[in-house]
Amino acid sequence: MRNIYLDTQELEKALKIFQENILKFFYKLESETISSKDAFGRVSRNAIYAKYSSPAYHSSAMDGVMVKSEMTKYARENKPLFLKNEDFIFCNTGSALVKGYDAVIMIEDVKIEKDGITIMKAVNPWENIRIQGEDVVEKDLLFTSFHKFSSVDLSVLIASGITEVEVLKKVKLAIIPSGNEIIGEEDELKIGKIIESNSAMLISMARENGIDTLLYPIVKDNKDDIKTVLEKALNECDFITLIAGTSAGSKDYAREVLEEMGEVYAHGLSIKPGKPAILGKIGETPFVGLPGYPVSAHIIFDKIVISTILKKMRVNIEDKLILKAKLTRPIISSLKNREYIRIKIGIVDGKLIATPLDRKAGSLYSLSESDGYVIIDRNIEGYNRGDVVNVSLHRPIPKNVLENRIVSIGSHDIVLDVINDLLAIENKNTRLSSSHVGSLSGFKALSEGDSLIAPSHLLDKNGTYNNDAIKLFFKNEKVGKINVVGRRQGIYVEKGNPLGIKTIEDLLDKTMINRQRGAGTRLLFDYLLDKKNIDKYKIKGYDNEVTTHLSAALAVKNRDCDFSIGVESAAIKMDIDFIYLKDEEYQFIVKEKNLKLNSIKDIIEILKSKKFKDTMEKLGGYNTDKSGSIII
């Protein structure tokens, strides 16, 4: 039977109903006693009081001599005072103060003589002494009940004589992956199969929050099998999550099984990704059905599973840091759901900018690349380009990471990955953060202050590169060009070229996949077609687009089309054939004032290095003679 969706509910409302129905889970507070050394991240059950004072006795705070301060009171710069051997005691930092002595003179302020020492100034009582209990006094309250121990706290415990602590037992969380198509990472990947990858992410998210997990084997889409594993998990765990099978497919059984074994409190939340989540309980054990798509699973796990478990552990859920940044692209959102849009942050000309990434719930890599989310609430239609939005960060971004991140918007080439890898190998902080929109849109972004560099390869009327576009986009501002590589552009065809394509004319009755509008490769192709008076719209698939050379080459390899266009290196990488059309220059366009930035200098250094030239040569199809030279 297919699930018919319940009306979706707001996340906060559903979470509230869920939590009100699992009070037994919240109130069951089991504890255990562990060594203080192992208490990092654990939560105290009761208040903890110091057993010893720290320091436990008066002690010297410096290396020097212990004295009776009274005896030193007449010492002056111009009237040094001599102390006999029996009037002082040499001591080290931490030495216990000997009865009768009340101050320490630092060794560098003492002149050692034959039968004693000379001092040049008086010391006050208790000077350079750490007084007993200065840090902690015996019986002081060190930590309240339900305190989460930090690394420093462990030293406080141990220094105060507390060798063992009573802490809350960790919650044991069951993670059950499900789905007939799901295979283990060791299994062979065939069409129709998906590698089980969600649990690795969920287990470490749990671990980061002090939650223990038990991972169960992948269960098939079969009610009896699901019930069997749930029974097992009920005996072994405190909280159960089942991955996938939450939506409306004919094999989505999570809801049905939960209805038969326990209670459903919510099915369907008004958020995206994460909509089909299921909240309920079996017996007294909370149950959450996580949608199978990785980004959806991530959001529901974070917002519902972890937040509920932390509430039981009495740990405050830290609010995410918010950065205000300017949107580089518009975002349109449906009024039905609250949307979580992944964002990459950058700095251009001192301003924070937010670039929206792929929105699909299955795009796991874009989640890993993102710095945070822009949350678009229900009843907001979205935001315009240039709007300042709140980006809720997954984790704080170090300032130097942000400052050394070069926002690059423009044409794509494998060389961008090579540069990034070499920057990492050379231990530079600089990194390229690239969006691939094609050369023309790259120019637009650079001119509007959305990026620091624009990788581009636009052929000029007179055969040079990028100068016409510079004139068009930068009337009042000086820009420079950094030569990156020379490339060979051509036609991608299946290995062995079974259709016997040799020239542009041969393409007329073939099907293609094109590069996106504004991509230099596409403009070059248009130019070559024009020169031969070929009507581009006669080529089947001319309007089907991909955004990178590698995706174009992959489309040919997978036989999604007869041919595509792009640079030779991608054809070599994908092991398909390549028919040469034209050489071209791939350059980084940079505003002249930014050429002096350290991050840009790092890039130029990499481009000029032997390692870079060697790497590009190995890839094939590139010319690095001019790499790293600047044209202004």
Ligand SMILES: Nc1nc2c(c(=O)[nH]1)N[C@H]1C(S)=C(S)[C@@H](COP(=O)(O)OP(=O)(O)OC[C@H]3O[C@@H](n4cnc5c(N)ncnc54)[C@H](O)[C@@H]3O)O[C@H]1N2
């Ligand atoms: N007719 C409708 N179809 C769908 C709806 C809907 O409202 N009506 N909702 C969509 C939304 S939104 C989501 S999110 C997904 C959630 O689906 P399920 O929870 O039922 O999960 P599956 O369909 O089984 O899987 C989705 C996707 O994720 C992959 N997957 C599953 N488990 C794992 C894992 N452990 N590791 C990696 N990848 C996993 C799975 O193979 C699928 O590709 O439903 C939409 N459909």
Ligand code: MOO
């Ligand atoms: O709600 Mo689903 O999680 O958008 O893809």
